[in-house]
Amino acid sequence: GQQVMQIPQYQHVQEGEDFTTYCNSSTTLSNIQWYKQRPGGHPVFLIQLVKSGEVKKQKRLTFQFGEAKKNSSLHITATQTTDVGTYFCAGIHSGGYQKVTFGTGTKLQVIP
Amino acid sequence: SQTIHQWPATLVQPVGSPLSLECTVEGTSNPNLYWYRQAAGRGLQLLFYSVGIGQISSEVPQNLSASRPQDRQFILSSKKLLLSDSGFYLCAWSTGKYTEAFFGQGTRLTVV
Numbered sequence: 001g002q003q004v005m006q007i008p009q010y011q012h013v014q015e016g017e018d019f020t021t022y023c024n025s026s027t028t029l030s031n032i033q034w035y036k037q038r039p040g041g042h043p044v045f046l047i048q049l050v051k052s053g054e055v056k057k058q059k060r061l062t063f064q065f066g067e068a069k070k071n072s073s074l075h076i077t078a079t080q081t082t083d084v085g086t087y088f089c090a091g092i093h094s095g096g097y098q099k100v101t102f103g104t105g106t107k108l109q110v111i112p
Numbered sequence: 113s114q115t116i117h118q119w120p121a122t123l124v125q126p127v128g129s130p131l132s133l134e135c136t137v138e139g140t141s142n143p144n145l146y147w148y149r150q151a152a153g154r155g156l157q158l159l160f161y162s163v164g165i166g167q168i169s170s171e172v173p174q175n176l177s178a179s180r181p182q183d184r185q186f187i188l189s190s191k192k193l194l195l196s197d198s199g200f201y202l203c204a205w206s207t208g209k210y211t212e213a214f215f216g217q218g219t220r221l222t223v224v
Binding site: 006030031033035042043044045048050088090092100101102103104105107 | 146148153154155156157158202206210212213214215216217218
């Protein structure tokens, strides 16, 4: 079956440092989504990437979709304590089924 | 606007007892519905998804089942809970393929 892996599993950064999480799928994706889950909360949608090589920015967050549509990355510039949480990528696979496969997640801790 | 309700928020159940978690969506029709489970500190595991009334697809064989008796109602059940069923259960909906998922607040289930 389809698998979506993320690295690293955990990341501790000093406030102000940059952070990147990488997402890799075992199969080609139609789209990829990114979600953020605050501690004790539920995942909240951040963005969706559709096109090969696409790059999107949201303030300090930069999202990229690989050329082969099998990998993606989320980069946060100058982290803040409000960035704490677990970041999940979610791959929507090519095919007839309408489901999303979530990555394993990267838990970000920001040290003030 | 659309909202998703999931209850209860927390639940402590003995091993071998039955389970029923309910999720309802308001403000939309014919949503795709999903049940996910998240073990402590882990990623999201898709359990069931439904693209219409009475249409349930199971992703992981286990002692859980799901039903969709009405368009905007999704129920997760078990006849006999196991210790390994403990976790954070999340219901989610989307308007269809390639769209973002909206999550409920989740139910934290502890089987003792």
